[in-house]
Every structure is written in structure tokens, then in C-alpha cells.
Amino acid sequence: MNHEKKSRRIRILVSKSTxxxxxxxxxxxxxxxxxLFSDIVQNVAYQLIKNGTKVWIITFDDWxxxxxxxxxxxVINRIPYNVTDNISNYSMIINLKPNxxxxxxxxxNKEKIDIIHFFNWQVLPLVISWESKLKQKLVYSTNSIQSTRENTPTAEGMKKIEQLSMKAFDKIIVDSKELAKSINTDYSVDGQKIVTQSFKLKKYVTNILEVYSELIGK
Incomplete structure (x- = not known):
């Protein structure tokens, strides 16, 4: 199946799905x-609303x-952040969790939500202790895990967050086979849950929507 036919098939699948x-x-x-995740989130959102799906974005902004x-x-919700002093990125994402x-x-509490998609490691803390309460399909996209990032005094804390949250996801989308293998090995995540695709390809939005469609179809 060529790329044009596949793209059309995925648009039909998603637009006619539930x-x-x-x-x-x-x-x-x-x-x-x-x-790159900033524009990825925006492009996924725009394609979803084009297909008739309502989208909520929860994000953070400096000011x-x-x-x-x-x-x-x-609907774009930029959450507030009232802590003026941070000792690390780790403390910041922990403080952002309740918001x-x-x-x-x-x-x-108000809307019918089928899928919750988390982008990159900074939002992982909010999954912990909530995974059993979230009945929606959960997706996570990342291009790194702590062992591939800069080693800091808080690295072990971040590894623990990744370890506790990874197994909650129905699908994990990563940009390399090496990262997929590391997640499978380091965090004992079922390889069937991991989807490998480059976030730089033009068709990455199509591929993400295909993941959504497959999850909803189960």
C-alpha cells in the first residue's frame, strides 16, 4: 500500500471511529x-479537530x-505555576503535578474522553497514583529515558518515576529501535506496547492517529 492510500485509510479510520x-x-x-514536541502536539491536535474529534491540551507556559x-x-489550558524558586527541573515537574x-x-468530570496522550518525561509524575483511576486509553510519546539524558543528582528520582509510570500506558511511541529496546529492558515494558517511528517524518501525525484508531478498535 503506497503512502497516499495509507494516509487516506487512516483518515477514514479515525474520522469514522468512536x-x-x-x-x-x-x-x-x-x-x-x-x-520538537511543541509542534508535534499542535499538529496532532489540528488533525484531530479536522477529523471532527474534540481536543483538550493541558500544557505549561513560563509566563x-x-x-x-x-x-x-x-481547548488549550495553560496551567498556573506559583512556585518561584526551583532547585532543579525535577522539583519543578513534581510541583507541577497537582496543577x-x-x-x-x-x-x-465533564467530558467524554477516549484517549489521553502524554508527551515527554516532564508530565510523567501526574500518572503515578492515578493509573488505576484512568479508564481511558493511555499513550506516551518520548525520545529519551533518564539513562540517555544528563546524569544529575535527581536522576534516580526520575528513573523511579519512569519505572512507576511506564507500565500504565497502553502504547508508548518512541523514535528509535535502541530506545524501544532500552524501555523494554530497563523497565520491563512489553515490547508489543512499544511503537517505533521517527517524529521527524512527515507522516508522524498519520502514524499517531493510526495508534489511536487501533486502541479504540480493541
């Missing part, structure tokens, strides 16, 4: 850009906290 609502949770969203409604089917959880709980 996906009513998706929550995308990230540490960055335009205009805040720290990595703003607000709720924007874009194109009627996209992420509060925003997510507010959505889940």
Missing part, C-alpha cells in the same frame, strides 16, 4: 518551544496561565 475526545498533555505548546478555545473543538492533575480531573 473517538469523541482526546486530551494531549505536554510541557510545551506554541509559542513555547523547547523541543502565562489561561484557557483558549481555538476553532471551537480545541496538571486538577486540569485533567476537571475535563474528565
Amino acid at each position: 473517538i469523541k475526545g482526546v486530551v494531549l498533555i505536554s510541557f510545551e505548546y506554541p509559542p513555547r518551544r523547547l523541543s 502565562r496561565s489561561d484557557i483558549d478555545i481555538v476553532k471551537k473543538k480545541l 496538571y492533575q486538577s486540569a485533567l480531573a476537571s475535563i474528565l
Whole structure:
């Protein structure tokens, strides 16, 4: 099947599926850009609303906290952060956890959500202690684990967070076979749950929507 036919097939699958609502949770969203995930989240959101799915984005911004409604089917919630002093990135993401959880709980209490997609390691803390309460399909996208990042005094704490949260996900999307193998080995995650794809390919949005469609179809 050529790329054009596959793309059309996935659009049909997703648009005709029962996906009513998706929550995308990230540490960055335009205009805040720290990595490629900022634009990935935006592009996935825009394709979903184009397909008729309502989307909520929960994200963090250095200087703003607000709720924007874009194109009627996209709600962007930039969570507040009131801690003025951080000793590390680790302490920051731990302090952000209750704000992420509060925003997510507010959505889940009011809306029909089928999939919650987490982007990169900074949002992993909010999964811990909540995994048994989340009945939606859970997806995680990352291009690293702690063993591949800079070694810091808080590295062991981050490894523990990854270890506790990884098994909660129905699918984990990574950008290399090496990373997939490391997650499988280091965190004993079932290899069948791990999807390998480059986030730099033009078709990455199509591939992510295919993951959604497969999960909802189960």
C-alpha cells in the first residue's frame, strides 16, 4: 500500500471511529518551544479537530496561565505555576503535578474522553497514583529515558518515576529501535506496547492517529 492510500485509510479510520475526545498533555505548546514536541502536539491536535474529534491540551507556559478555545473543538489550558524558586527541573515537574492533575480531573468530570496522550518525561509524575483511576486509553510519546539524558543528582528520582509510570500506558511511541529496546529492558515494558517511528517524518501525525484508531478498535 503506497503512502497516499495509507494516509487516506487512516483518515477514514479515525474520522469514522468512536473517538469523541482526546486530551494531549505536554510541557510545551506554541509559542513555547523547547523541543520538537511543541509542534508535534499542535499538529496532532489540528488533525484531530479536522477529523471532527474534540481536543483538550493541558500544557505549561513560563509566563502565562489561561484557557483558549481555538476553532471551537480545541481547548488549550495553560496551567498556573506559583512556585518561584526551583532547585532543579525535577522539583519543578513534581510541583507541577497537582496543577496538571486538577486540569485533567476537571475535563474528565465533564467530558467524554477516549484517549489521553502524554508527551515527554516532564508530565510523567501526574500518572503515578492515578493509573488505576484512568479508564481511558493511555499513550506516551518520548525520545529519551533518564539513562540517555544528563546524569544529575535527581536522576534516580526520575528513573523511579519512569519505572512507576511506564507500565500504565497502553502504547508508548518512541523514535528509535535502541530506545524501544532500552524501555523494554530497563523497565520491563512489553515490547508489543512499544511503537517505533521517527517524529521527524512527515507522516508522524498519520502514524499517531493510526495508534489511536487501533486502541479504540480493541
